Amino acid sequence: MSETPRQITLQEWDRQVEFWQAAGVPQPAYGGPLGRHAADGDTRLLQLRYDNSRAALRLWNFLLTEEDRLRAAREAGRKLVGTMKDLGTVPVLAYSLDNLVAFYPDGAWWIPCVMEVNSGLLQIADSLGVDESFCPVRAMLGAFVTGAHFPIPDLLTCSVGATCDDFSAIAQRLSGLGHPILWWEIPHRRIPDPGEEATELPGGFSAPASLVRFVRSELERLRRALEELSGQTLDDDTLRRGIVQANHVRALLARLRDLAFTATPCPMPALEMLIAEMLAIHFCSDQDETIVVLQELLGEVTLRVAAGTGYSPADAARIFWVNPVADLQVMNLLEDCGGRICGTEYLFAHALDPIPETVPPLEALAQMALADPMVGSTTDRATRIVAEIRRFGAEAVIVSRIPGASHCALEGEIIGELVRAECGLPVLEIEVPPLTDALRPTLSTRLQALVETVKNRRNR
Amino acid sequence: MYTCPYVPAQWIAAHGLQPHRLIPAPIEGASTIPRIEGLCPYARAFANDAAAGVEVTGIVLTTACDQMRRVFDLLVHRIETPAFLLNVPSTWQTVAAPRLYLDELKRLGRFLVRLGGREPSKEELARIMLDATASHPRDEDGVHGIPCGCGSGAPVAVVGGPLMQRDRVLFDIVHECGGRIVLDATETGQRSLPAPFDRRRLTDDPLLELAQVYFQIPDVSRRPNGELYRWLAAELPRAGARGVILHHYVWCDKWHAEFERLKEWAHLPMLRLDSEGRGEMDSPRVRNRIHAFVETLR
Ligand code: SF4
Ligand code: SF4
Numbered sequence: 001m002s003e004t005p006r007q008i009t010l011q012e013w014d015r016q017v018e019f020w021q022a023a024g025v026p027q028p029a030y031g032g033p034l035g036r037h038a039a040d041g042d043t044r045l046l047q048l049r050y051d052n053s054r055a056a057l058r059l060w061n062f063l064l065t066e067e068d069r070l071r072a073a074r075e076a077g078r079k080l081v082g083t084m085k086d087l088g089t090v091p092v093l094a095y096s097l098d099n100l101v102a103f104y105p106d107g108a109w110w111i112p113c114v115m116e117v118n119s120g121l122l123q124i125a126d127s128l129g130v131d132e133s134f135c136p137v138r139a140m141l142g143a144f145v146t147g148a149h150f151p152i153p154d155l156l157t158c159s160v161g162a163t164c165d166d167f168s169a170i171a172q173r174l175s176g177l178g179h180p181i182l183w184w185e186i187p188h189r190r191i192p193d194p195g196e197e198a199t200e201l202p203g204g205f206s207a208p209a210s211l212v213r214f215v216r217s218e219l220e221r222l223r224r225a226l227e228e229l230s231g232q233t234l235d236d237d238t239l240r241r242g243i244v245q246a247n248h249v250r251a252l253l254a255r256l257r258d259l260a261f262t263a264t265p266c267p268m269p270a271l272e273m274l275i276a277e278m279l280a281i282h283f284c285s286d287q288d289e290t291i292v293v294l295q296e297l298l299g300e301v302t303l304r305v306a307a308g309t310g311y312s313p314a315d316a317a318r319i320f321w322v323n324p325v326a327d328l329q330v331m332n333l334l335e336d337c338g339g340r341i342c343g344t345e346y347l348f349a350h351a352l353d354p355i356p357e358t359v360p361p362l363e364a365l366a367q368m369a370l371a372d373p374m375v376g377s378t379t380d381r382a383t384r385i386v387a388e389i390r391r392f393g394a395e396a397v398i399v400s401r402i403p404g405a406s407h408c409a410l411e412g413e414i415i416g417e418l419v420r421a422e423c424g425l426p427v428l429e430i431e432v433p434p435l436t437d438a439l440r441p442t443l444s445t446r447l448q449a450l451v452e453t454v455k456n457r458r459n460r
Numbered sequence: 461m462y463t464c465p466y467v468p469a470q471w472i473a474a475h476g477l478q479p480h481r482l483i484p485a486p487i488e489g490a491s492t493i494p495r496i497e498g499l500c501p502y503a504r505a506f507a508n509d510a511a512a513g514v515e516v517t518g519i520v521l522t523t524a525c526d527q528m529r530r531v532f533d534l535l536v537h538r539i540e541t542p543a544f545l546l547n548v549p550s551t552w553q554t555v556a557a558p559r560l561y562l563d564e565l566k567r568l569g570r571f572l573v574r575l576g577g578r579e580p581s582k583e584e585l586a587r588i589m590l591d592a593t594a595s596h597p598r599d600e601d602g603v604h605g606i607p608c609g610c611g612s613g614a615p616v617a618v619v620g621g622p623l624m625q626r627d628r629v630l631f632d633i634v635h636e637c638g639g640r641i642v643l644d645a646t647e648t649g650q651r652s653l654p655a656p657f658d659r660r661r662l663t664d665d666p667l668l669e670l671a672q673v674y675f676q677i678p679d680v681s682r683r684p685n686g687e688l689y690r691w692l693a694a695e696l697p698r699a700g701a702r703g704v705i706l707h708h709y710v711w712c713d714k715w716h717a718e719f720e721r722l723k724e725w726a727h728l729p730m731l732r733l734d735s736e737g738r739g740e741m742d743s744p745r746v747r748n749r750i751h752a753f754v755e756t757l758r
Contacts, residue, residue, distance in 0.1 A: 128720055129716070129717060129718075129719050129720030129721070130717050131716075133710065133711060133713070133716060134713060134716075134717070158683075160550040160551060160683040161523070161549060161550050161551070162523060162526075163526070164526050165525055165526040165527060165713035165714055168526075168550065168681075168683065168713070168714065169713040169716065169717035169718075170717060171683075172683060172684065172685055172714075172717065172718075173718075173721060175684055176721040176725075181684070183550070183551050183683040183684065185549050185550060185551045185554075185556075185557060187523070187547050187549060187560060188523045188529060188545065188547050190545065193567070193570070210563065214556055214560055217554075217556045218554075221554070377532075377533045378530060378533045378534075379533060379537070401498075404498070405498070406498070406525075406526040406527055406530075406711070406713055407526060407530060408498055409496050409497065409498030409499040409527070409530070409711070410496065410499060410530045410531065410533065410534050411530065413496075414533055414534060414537065417537070
């Protein structure tokens with residue numbers, strides 16, 4: 001275990017790394033001072049506060065070196081698959097083949113934040129007619145145009161159907177710019193009609209068996225495309241092994257979330273937990289290393305919980321957080337205001353559930369894709385949120401709106417109504433743009449007010 | 461009641477129910493769904509007008525866009541009228557996509573029966589489809605008339621999503637500004653009319669023919685949406701359009717993102733009109749912009 005848990009600045013981290021380097025403490029190949037990423041333009045890093053464990057440092061360095069890994073993979077002759085609007089399905093297929101590397105171009109979502117809007121990507125999106133009425137994922141268009149944030153993939157896939165209009169429109173614009181896309185459909189998940197054959201999905205929803213068969217046929221198309229790209233056969237046994245490996249990542253994350261969201265004091269800050277959860281979707285372009293990174297983080301958290309160490313105050317308000325934040329700093333802000341995270345739904349809850357291993361592998365992945373909370377009704381999503389609130393004992397809910405996102409206009413209303421009715425908890429809806437500096441006083445006041453409300457309710 | 465062109469009116473009629481394609485006005489004061497930042501005004505107006513409708517037996521929405529899909533979620537919480545969400549696939553090049561649409565029409569049929577409709581016979585459906593083929597599309601319930609294109613003004617095409625009733629004033633304004641609309645390629649115009657049915661296929665399997673014809677309606681929501689451009693490539697020159705007005709509602713991402721691409725593709729002067737659904741089409745500002753645009757086409 002590292003020293004007493006405490007949040008430190010990037011400068012403190014760099015001094016620590018320097019000390020370790022001088023002392024010959026081993027580091028992963030992608031390790032080193034975080035300051036080098038800030039010097040490369042990721043200036044938001046200078047404003048964040050980080051957990052002081054070596055496991056957290058490794059997590060950050062792993063995240064921030066993805067582009068290098070992708071370029072190295074290409075140089076090594078591996079093929080790159082950009083899996084757009086895909087929260088955890090095609091990457092499982094792709095990583096089953098050893099000469100493919102899947103990545104998530106949508107990850108450009110965070111570039112405006114991390115580079116404090118200095119990357120020029122939003123301006124490029126503007127010039128292509130995709131302005132601020134779209135969610136921050138529009139930065140991806142700019143990233144494709146500049147080729148500066150990830151290499152242009154050898155194959156680009158995009159799920160459509162029951163997806164947000166933002167992404168669907170942006171991907172179509174990308175296709176119009178000459179990037180061929182393999183579109184695949186995830187239909188809206190509906191409740192099976194009475195008497196209709198139904199399939200129980202991971203995570204507890206159910207769907208008509210006909211829809212599962214439909215998605216399975218779509219995945220069959222993807223399988224063929226990946227085989228063609230890799231020159232290898234993706235048979236069921238190979239895919240089954242890929243699923244087992246993906247489940248390994250999910251199991252680690254599940255244990256990590258359980259500990260981080262339930263232990264008192266809180267053993268790992270919200271920001272590092274957000275990054276860790278993101279790894280489940282696409283493995284940050286290296287599935288094996290994702291496992292090592294998560295194992296180390298889990299090891300640290302386990303030791304802290306056993307030692308009873310963590311972050312104060314011990315009576316922090318237990319918050320369930322809905323939707324990822326476009327500005328990472330808001331995760332720090334919540335803790336500054338006296339809250340802690342006890343449960344999350346960052347739009348990809350299904351990517352944290354184990355993929356069934358007892359059914360044919362494509363069937364399992366089809367079930368998993370249909371379990372996506374965003375492809376069903378908002379009521380379904382809210383129902384799952386309510387179950388998780390109860391599981392983690394949250395005391396309030398924050399629905400964080402994503403500027404421009406087509407699903408955000410109405411979902412807060414439905415989620416709020418259900419949470420209040422079922423759990424009687426306070427719900428706060430806030431909007432988090434990529435940079436919240438100007439809004440910080442307002443946001444702080446609203447978060448503090450929520451924390452106060454939670455504490456007052458404890459005394460009732 | 462429905463608004464999306466992928467809902468076949470003939471299928472509803474064949475169940476003995478009266479199809480009504482609702483083009484929202486919108487009704488003043490109707491607020492089952494309040495005005496919310498980020499919400500498409502058309503989707504909201506449709507939901508509110510449908511909810512306020514008397515003698516409405518059922519409401520059909522589709523998944524053609526995320527906004528409507530989510531409006532459905534809220535609608536089923538807020539109103540008693542039964543509502544149905546028709547799954548319209550975005551992809552279209554596979555065998556499975558039109559089959560899914562056909563299955564969805566069958567499911568819609570079961571919903572209509574639950575509303576009190578009757579299961580249609582093949583013959584009855586075929587007869588209704590034949591009648592529709594015989595009648596002029598201008599007569600179809602809810603669909604705006606095809607512009608006659610007559611007169612001497614500068615020929616303009618209007619392209620985009622649906623137009624609310626009050627936004628139809630756009631046509632008059634173009635006329636008053638010295639132009640004439642020669643192609644209505646909005647969702648409430650010619651573009652969304654189904655092609656004529658094939659009489660032989662219609663006799664063999666009318667539902668299959670209905671599904672095939674409706675599934676081919678070119679729309680911006682399709683992935684890829686090349687069929688929309690193919691349709692425009694044929695219709696713009698046929699109509700003799702010399703300029704294009706793209707109309708869309710704010711927060712309609714699908715049309716919003718298409719403007720620059722359409723501009724690059726069409727090689728015609730273009731004017732973008734985005735509307736908050738507050739009747740701005742009739743404002744002096746919009747009128748001036750249209751006037752200036754038409755001037756450039758002369
Ligand atoms: S944040 Fe929401 S709107 Fe943006 S790409 Fe993701 S799901 Fe779509
Ligand atoms: S105008 Fe656009 S966003 Fe609105 S309902 Fe139609 S397609 Fe959806």
